[in-house]
Amino acid sequence: xxxxxxxxxxxxxxxxxxxxxxxxAELGDDVFGEDPTVNRLEQMAAERVGKEAGLLxxxxxxxxxxxxxxxxxxxxxxxxxxxxxxxxxxxGGISALGGIHPHxxxxxxxxxxxxxxxxxxxxxxNVHFPRTRLICLENTHNRCCGASLRPEYMAAVExxxxxxxxxxxxxxARVFNAAAALGVDVxxxxxxxxxxTFCLSKGLAAPVGSVICGSKAFIAxxxxxxKVLGGGMRQAGILAAAGIVALDKMIDRIQEDHxxxxxxxxxIERIDGLSIDLARVYTxxxxxxxxxxxxxxxxxxxxxxxxxxxxxxxxxxxxRAVTHYGITAEDIDFALHALEEAMR
Ligand code: TLP
Numbered sequence: 001x002x003x004x005x006x007x008x009x010x011x012x013x014x015x016x017x018x019x020x021x022x023x024x025a026e027l028g029d030d031v032f033g034e035d036p037t038v039n040r041l042e043q044m045a046a047e048r049v050g051k052e053a054g055l056l057x058x059x060x061x062x063x064x065x066x067x068x069x070x071x072x073x074x075x076x077x078x079x080x081x082x083x084x085x086x087x088x089x090x091x092g093g094i095s096a097l098g099g100i101h102p103h104x105x106x107x108x109x110x111x112x113x114x115x116x117x118x119x120x121x122x123x124x125x126n127v128h129f130p131r132t133r134l135i136c137l138e139n140t141h142n143r144c145c146g147a148s149l150r151p152e153y154m155a156a157v158e159x160x161x162x163x164x165x166x167x168x169x170x171x172x173a174r175v176f177n178a179a180a181a182l183g184v185d186v187x188x189x190x191x192x193x194x195x196x197t198f199c200l201s202k203g204l205a206a207p208v209g210s211v212i213c214g215s216k217a218f219i220a221x222x223x224x225x226x227k228v229l230g231g232g233m234r235q236a237g238i239l240a241a242a243g244i245v246a247l248d249k250m251i252d253r254i255q256e257d258h259x260x261x262x263x264x265x266x267x268i269e270r271i272d273g274l275s276i277d278l279a280r281v282y283t284x285x286x287x288x289x290x291x292x293x294x295x296x297x298x299x300x301x302x303x304x305x306x307x308x309x310x311x312x313x314x315x316x317x318x319x320r321a322v323t324h325y326g327i328t329a330e331d332i333d334f335a336l337h338a339l340e341e342a343m344r
């Protein structure tokens with residue numbers, strides 16, 4: 001059966017070119033710093049985003065965790081959005097493993113944190129309070145419909161952070177989607193953060209891996225933190241090789257995913273019993289609601305699955321679909337047809 005899997009952009013399978021690069025990769029022991037393919041990927045990644053150095057980690061979760069653990073000590077505080085991936089979906093790792101206190105402020109629907117809310121969350125110097133150390137932003141914002149934070153907004157948060165002596169970490173799991181949607185160089189977004197993690201395994205379609213980027217000194221410390229987390233890998237060039245192809249070949253095609261997301265959203269808008277806000281389709285993530293009696297998101301996802309289309313039920317009535325490499329406009333039409341049938 002033809003299957004169109006829109007549960008996430010993490011489901012992509014490596015391209016033939018990635019598989020060939022994996023097979024041919026020159027390898028060494030990366031814990032000794034001797035894997036030439038990893039070294040090349042880390043350097044390429046850093047150059048791409050305009051930072052001094054990069055560090056390959058196994059996942060976006062490890063990238064955020066290692067970064068936050070590097071910025072903050074036990075008992076210190078990080079300000080982050082109440083809808084952020086780090087707060088909701090990373091198993092509380094910063095608290096569980098780092099003793100770091102999350103201080104949430106409300107995410108606005110466009111993924112931003114209001115500067116006045118951030119300001120109010122910063123702790124005064126007083127023995128009763130944890131010390132505020134870090135602000136985390138997410139770009140694009142997963143739970144906020146894949147919205148992009150603009151460079152001007154990031155610059156404003158950076159100014160605020162500098163005024164208070166705080167650092168900024170960017171969860172840029174999909175930062176290349178943000179750059180494509182905004183029509184800016186990714187450096188314009190990255191320059192406002194001290195550290196960022198971006199994922200090779202989402203919109204860029206590599207099988208595994210994320211890269212933390214930052215100053216040389218920060219990355220040297222993060223390398224230590226990664227080791228503490230058991231994330232020191234050996235011949236990791238087999239992963240990095242696919243990552244290099246991802247950086248070379250997959251960034252320029254991201255707009256296609258955004259076009260497909262909009263095609264899907266427009267189709268959904270025409271289907272009775274489904275509700276979607278087209279103004280909130282920003283990148284490759286589409287959220288919509290079931291709006292008819294006797295049907296919920298879980299049941300609709302089950303019906304779709306029986307028709308070869310996979311989407312994620314993310315709330316009683318809410319469904320998420322994500323477009324990615326390997327999904328064509330025809331696949332979107334196939335998914336829309338399945339949705340129409342499932343709604344009958
Ligand atoms: N997000 C996954 C799920 O965990 C929800 C998805 O399918 O979207 N930051 C952001 C903004 C993310 O969306 C994700 C993954 C991560 C970090 C974590 O990356 P991984 O899965 O590589 O640990």
